[in-house]
Amino acid sequence: MKTLVLIFALILSFSAISSADSFTKKKNGLKTGMRALHTKLKLSETQFVKLKSLEKERLREMIEVQHITSGTRLETLNAEINSRYEEAVLQHLTPVQQKRYLVYKYKGAAKRN
Numbered sequence: 001m002k003t004l005v006l007i008f009a010l011i012l013s014f015s016a017i018s019s020a021d022s023f024t025k026k027k028n029g030l031k032t033g034m035r036a037l038h039t040k041l042k043l044s045e046t047q048f049v050k051l052k053s054l055e056k057e058r059l060r061e062m063i064e065v066q067h068i069t070s071g072t073r074l075e076t077l078n079a080e081i082n083s084r085y086e087e088a089v090l091q092h093l094t095p096v097q098q099k100r101y102l103v104y105k106y107k108g109a110a111k112r113n
Helices: 002-041 045-068 072-091 095-112
Strands: none
Touching (some): 002 045, 002 095, 045 072, 072 095
C-alpha cells in the first residue's frame, strides 16, 4: 500500500511539473520580448515599466476580442488594438528611441513573413 501511494505521488508530481512548464513558456515569451526591446531601445526603468503595462493591456484586449468575435471583424479589431498600442508606445519614447523602435518593429515583421 505504501509503495502504491509513493508511486501515485511520484506520477502526480511529474504531471504537475510538466503542466507548470507550459504556463511559464508563455510568460517567458513576453519577458524575452520585453527584454529585447529594453536592450534595443535603451529604455529607462520608468519607460520599461510603462511599456510592459501597455503590452499586458494590449494582450488582454486581444484575448478579450478573440472571445467575442472572429473572422474579418477580429482582424480589424486586432489592427485597431495594435495601432493604439503603437501610438501609446511612441508617446513614451524619445525621438531617437522612436526611430529604433520602428526599425526593431519592422525587422521583426520581416522575419515573421
